Amino acid sequence: MNLPTTQITYRLTSKSGPEAIKRFEEPLNTDIDAYEVLIKIKAVALNYRDLIITTDEYVVKINDGLIPASDASGEVVKVGTAVHDLQVGDRVITNCNPERLFGHVKDHNTGIGNGKDGVLTQYRIFPHYGLTKLPKDCHLSHEEAASLVCAGVTAWNAIFDGKYTFTPGQSVLMLGTGGVSMIALILAKAAGAVTIITSSSDEKLRYIKEKYGVDHGINYRTHPDWEKEVLKVTNGEGVDFVIENGGNGTIAKSLASTKIGGQVSLIGFLSSTTETPDVVGLALLKSLIIRGVAVGSKELSEQLVHFVHAKKLGMPIAKVFGFSEEQVHEAYASLKSQSEIGKIAIRID
Ligand SMILES: NC(=O)c1ccc[n+]([C@@H]2O[C@H](COP(=O)([O-])OP(=O)(O)OC[C@H]3O[C@@H](n4cnc5c(N)ncnc54)[C@H](OP(=O)(O)O)[C@@H]3O)[C@@H](O)[C@H]2O)c1
Incomplete structure (x- = not known):
């Protein structure tokens, strides 16, 4: 050449x-x-x-x-x-x-x-x-x-790797409609999850419902207590998995949104808050798994490519x-x- x-x-x-x-x-x-x-x-x-x-x-x-x-x-x-x-x-x-x-x-x-x-x-x-x-x-x-x-490997890692692994029918909550969240939504849906996404915008939520078929959308601006909305749509139980993109500003609400024994993947720091919220009590009382996720290995990248290709996901x-x-x-x-x-x-x- x-x-x-x-x-x-x-x-x-x-x-x-x-x-x-x-x-x-x-x-x-x-x-x-x-x-x-x-x-x-x-x-x-x-x-x-x-x-x-x-x-x-x-x-x-x-x-x-x-x-x-x-x-x-x-x-x-x-x-x-x-x-x-x-x-x-x-x-x-x-x-x-x-x-x-x-x-x-x-x-x-x-x-x-x-x-x-x-x-x-x-x-x-x-x-x-x-x-x-x-x-x-x-x-x-x-x-x-x-x-x-x-974004893809991070989302894959958060849902499908780790000790607590995903089972079809479980629920996944994504924070915001950025790259990690949207790919997590596509992967989770294709794997049979009940999906919930938050956003600052009703217009974005409408689009995501129509194009990606998300099960529930919650506007975190008009519902500052969005964790209560998450509980409402999960029969008061909370979700199995959280894609935690916000960091200090959202972590307490993410924990409150999670089912007893569920998993919160610490991924991002989009919220500007620098105060460290008190999350120990919630995590302890609900026996939560809090898991730091740092992108992922080549092994996870290959698993992701295989899944996306097999399911012909866009x-x-x-x-x-x-x-x-x-x-x-x-x-x-x-x-x-x-x-x-x-x-x-x-x-x-
Ligand atoms: N740990 C890792 O390996 C890893 C890998 C990739 C990314 N990250 C981190 O994960 C975060 C997301 O990354 P990304 O590349 O997906 O970002 P991005 O594509 O730039 O996502 C931005 C979107 O996030 C939403 N958002 C902004 N502030 C928010 C808040 N306070 N609460 C909830 N949602 C908020 C907004 O969507 P709406 O307008 O819909 O609210 C915004 O459009 C970043 O902090 C990034 O550094 C970490």
């Missing part, structure tokens, strides 16, 4: 926000070792953390000149001499921590798009084991496939932007606005 000698790459030039992400034309390194592959990136999906990385508010140290974003879908264009599991032309998605094949992440600095350079670039070299291969006849667009990497792509500097900035602005439902993606031509 004829490869170009240069490529377009975006880099974070200061920690002053998304406008500091600048476009560069750089030499393309195609010199891979025996166990590496070169990927042509076709689409990138953004996550909330990509936004806070631009202002250095994320948990790991952000290097100067970082290539942002972790979630990419692409095509293999060159393989090392010792690589046997991937071939030129295969479709692949990235994993947030390429070294995390199984189990938990030990060092968060190994994450791409935060500790290490990410994927907002036309080509990138990966170790062959750090990617998840998509099936040959995969129905997903590149944007949909990219959305599985962080992913919730809200908007797709282009690869010009202006479009990249617009993509980040759209993410920041929180006006969309699901994922914001960038297509790389």
Whole structure:
């Protein structure tokens, strides 16, 4: 395959926000070792953390000149001499921590798009084991496939991994209508869950009911005591699983929304509250399982791809932007606005 000698790459030039992400034309390194592959990136999906990385508010140290974003879908264009599991032309998605094949992440600095350079670039070299291969006849667009990497694997981990595993007929509560929540809704529904989602907007809830068939929608603005609404629609019992995206500002209500013995997955920190609520009593009295979820391993990514492919599930792509500097900035602005439902993606031509 004829490869170009240069490529377009975006880099974070200061920690002053998304406008500091600048476009560069750089030499393309195609010199891979025996166990590496070169990927042509076709689409990138953004996550909330990509936004806070631009202002250095994320948990790991952000290097100067970082290539942002972790979630990419692409095509293999060159393989090392010792690589046997991937071939030129295969479709692949990235994993947030390429070294995390199984189990938990030990060092968060190994994450791409935060500790290490990410994927907002036309080509990138990966170790062959750090990617998840998509099936040959995969129905997903590149944007949909990219959305599985962080939001998808996190949602999968929260519902289907861990000691307390999901059984069809159980209920799952998702907080907000962002990427993690919407993919959790799609997966939970396909697996036979009763689904409940909260949102700041009746319009978003109407859309989600119509398009995704969520069983119950609760507006947390017009129902500040939304946990009472959750109890109402679950016969006073509460839900089996909570996708806890809000953090300190929502955790107490999430615990109050959970069934005795249920599981709350601590995933996000979208609420701005810094006060630590008193949750010990509730968790203890209801024998709750509180489980920290940090994305997931390649093993979970492969399980997710298998499930999504087997059930031919579509992913919730809200908007797709282009690869010009202006479009990249617009993509980040759209993410920041929180006006969309699901994922914001960038297509790389
Ligand atoms: N632990 C992990 O491995 C992991 C992985 C992925 C993401 N996360 C974290 O999970 C959270 C969600 O990530 P994301 O990428 O899905 O975000 P996102 O797509 O940017 O989601 C934003 C949406 O969340 C909702 N929201 C905002 N503030 C809220 C609040 N106080 N309570 C309830 N909902 C609220 C809003 O939807 P409505 O307008 O409908 O309310 C908003 O549109 C973030 O904190 C992110 O950092 C963690």
